[in-house]
Amino acid sequence: MSEKFDAIVVGAGPAGTSAAYVMAKAGLNVLLIERGEYPGSKNVMGGVLYRHQMDEIIPGFYKEAPLERPIVEQRFWMMGEESVFTSGYKGLEWSKEPYNNFTVLRAKFDQWYANKAVEAGALLINETVVTECIVEDGRVIGVRTDRPDGDVYADVVVIADGVNSLLGKSLGFHKEFKPSDVALAVMEVIDLPAEKIEDRFNLEPNQGTTIEIFGDATKGILGTGFIYTNKESINIGVGATLSGMIKHRLRPYDLLDYLKSHPIVRPLIRGGEPAEYAAHLIPEGGYNAMPKIVGNGVVLVGDAGQMVNGIHREGSNMAMTAGRLAAETIILAKQANDFSENMLDTYRVRLLDSFVGRDLKKYKDATHTFETHPQYFNDYIPMINKAASQFFTIDGMPKKDKQQKIFRSLTEGKSKLGMVQDIYRAWKVMR
Amino acid sequence: MEGDEIMSLVPRTNTLEEKQYLLRYRADSQSHLHVLDNDVCATSCPDKLCTLFCPGEVYKWEGKRMSVGYEGCHECGSCRIGCPYENIKWEYPKGGHGIVFRLA
Numbered sequence: 001m002s003e004k005f006d007a008i009v010v011g012a013g014p015a016g017t018s019a020a021y022v023m024a025k026a027g028l029n030v031l032l033i034e035r036g037e038y039p040g041s042k043n044v045m046g047g048v049l050y051r052h053q054m055d056e057i058i059p060g061f062y063k064e065a066p067l068e069r070p071i072v073e074q075r076f077w078m079m080g081e082e083s084v085f086t087s088g089y090k091g092l093e094w095s096k097e098p099y100n101n102f103t104v105l106r107a108k109f110d111q112w113y114a115n116k117a118v119e120a121g122a123l124l125i126n127e128t129v130v131t132e133c134i135v136e137d138g139r140v141i142g143v144r145t146d147r148p149d150g151d152v153y154a155d156v157v158v159i160a161d162g163v164n165s166l167l168g169k170s171l172g173f174h175k176e177f178k179p180s181d182v183a184l185a186v187m188e189v190i191d192l193p194a195e196k197i198e199d200r201f202n203l204e205p206n207q208g209t210t211i212e213i214f215g216d217a218t219k220g221i222l223g224t225g226f227i228y229t230n231k232e233s234i235n236i237g238v239g240a241t242l243s244g245m246i247k248h249r250l251r252p253y254d255l256l257d258y259l260k261s262h263p264i265v266r267p268l269i270r271g272g273e274p275a276e277y278a279a280h281l282i283p284e285g286g287y288n289a290m291p292k293i294v295g296n297g298v299v300l301v302g303d304a305g306q307m308v309n310g311i312h313r314e315g316s317n318m319a320m321t322a323g324r325l326a327a328e329t330i331i332l333a334k335q336a337n338d339f340s341e342n343m344l345d346t347y348r349v350r351l352l353d354s355f356v357g358r359d360l361k362k363y364k365d366a367t368h369t370f371e372t373h374p375q376y377f378n379d380y381i382p383m384i385n386k387a388a389s390q391f392f393t394i395d396g397m398p399k400k401d402k403q404q405k406i407f408r409s410l411t412e413g414k415s416k417l418g419m420v421q422d423i424y425r426a427w428k429v430m431r
Numbered sequence: 432m433e434g435d436e437i438m439s440l441v442p443r444t445n446t447l448e449e450k451q452y453l454l455r456y457r458a459d460s461q462s463h464l465h466v467l468d469n470d471v472c473a474t475s476c477p478d479k480l481c482t483l484f485c486p487g488e489v490y491k492w493e494g495k496r497m498s499v500g501y502e503g504c505h506e507c508g509s510c511r512i513g514c515p516y517e518n519i520k521w522e523y524p525k526g527g528h529g530i531v532f533r534l535a
Contacts, residue, residue, distance in 0.1 A: 035527075041530075041532055042529075126526075127527025129523050146526050164511070166522075176511070176512060176517075179512055184486065187535070188450070242484065242509055242513050245483075249480075253486060260444040261443075274450065278454075281507050
């Protein structure tokens with residue numbers, strides 16, 4: 001493999017494949033390297049893929065991609081120990097083209113997508129680990145793989161090696177991430193017949209629901225649970241910061257079992273057959289944890305660059321936009337025959353100016369604030385459940401007295417000033 | 432309440448062993464995970480945190496040494512980031528080896 005490519009992309013997830021596809025389509029000679037048996041075999045995602053950013057790369061992809069269900073309802077649960085306060089939105093405009101988002105199973109979707117890059121002309125090599133970047137005179141000029149005679153050269157290397165990004169770290173783009181910068185998520189795929197899913201979630205065939213669960217799903221530590229409907233299965237999972245897991249001495253699969261056996265959740269998955277169990281880290285450090293993403297002859301995209309918006313459960317769509325913008329910059333660099341950091345920096349500027357950079361910046365303090373102020377999860381969610389329970393229980397008490405009683409019980413043992421401060425703090429990091 | 436206290440009340444839906452059996456692994460003959468200094472685990476880390484948060488229960492404390500069941504590793508990276516003593520050398524398994532997700 002001593003051939004030289006225009007570009008080498010390391011990692012065939014959404015970021016890497018998007019970059020490879022766009023460059024190959026423009027006629028560049030692209031090598032896409034995947035360490036798994038096939039693209040998707042090492043990838044885990046709760047399962048929601050947004051349509052818009054993928055449509056910018058392959059218009060109308062949803063007509064042929066292996067998708068599960070278009071999502072027509074997004075619910076939010078604030079869960080207590082034996083209760084839930086729910087909100088959400090259901091809109092049938094999302095059941096029609098061009099759709100908003102879909103549930104997907106990554107092992108199927110990533111294989112299909114990487115194959116589109118191959119059809120566009122990229123060369124895909126599976127079962128190959130890139131062990132390091134080959135650096136000469138401060139420029140990345142290729143990669144070393146774990147294959148015999150496994151050095152490959154290129155004008156530019158796109159690092160899309162995921163949340164652990166050993167390559168980004170080895171180039172000095174970032175130090176080791178902190179346990180508070182990553183969420184450890186575990187999930188199960190549970191097989192359930194389509195009719196049961198449609199009955200339990202109040203859906204027509206080819207419609208899906210997502211439920212994000214706050215509060216008791218993580219026993220009060222910063223994180224969320226989720227339930228997503230696939231065609232004939234359900235993804236159920238829970239993620240929490242690794243620092244939270246450590247602090248509370250929690251086993252992630254215990255949390256998952258807790259969620260599965262929760263009295264509100266149990267009826268939704270009853271009778272289902274567990275089909276797969278998966279664990280993965282989610283980079284949730286946001287804007288403040290973002291590493292350097294451009295160097296001489298190298299760019300970094302997707303999870304490797306902490307491009308995840310945990311508040312809005314977005315990541316693969318950000319990865320796709322990053323991959324596309326990196327590719328477009330490399331195409332320009334090829335025309336100018338200039339692969340310097342200065343030239344490739346266009347990618348960073350465009351990324352930060354796009355929704356990816358702007359959203360990361362908007363929420364730059366959110367994760368840290370919720371991590372250091374656990375009262376949002378520990379106190380307020382049970383409080384909302386208690387208030388709702390009292391409000392909806394008809395027991396002969398006049399409404400005016402009831403409202404006063406609820407207000408008194410809510411503020412019991414809490415300073416009113418403290419509550420106002422909490423509300424202001426949350427507003428400040430979310431606005 | 433913390434950790435074990437809370438979780439002792441949780442009904443098991445399926446054990447971790449049953450969860451792990453749902454997965455396909457192409458284990459290499461060599462481990463991609465290495466505990467650098469066993470003494471650090473023995474003397475500095477009373478809680479043996481990796482034995483708790485590892486989602487595949489790869490790490491088990493066997494009285495005086497840490498056993499590493501790398502064959503069941505999800506390659507998530509938690510042990511590398513979460514070990515308070517940076518005592519775990521973490522690499523990817525050789526190309527094509529390790530866990531193979533079919534759905535996820």
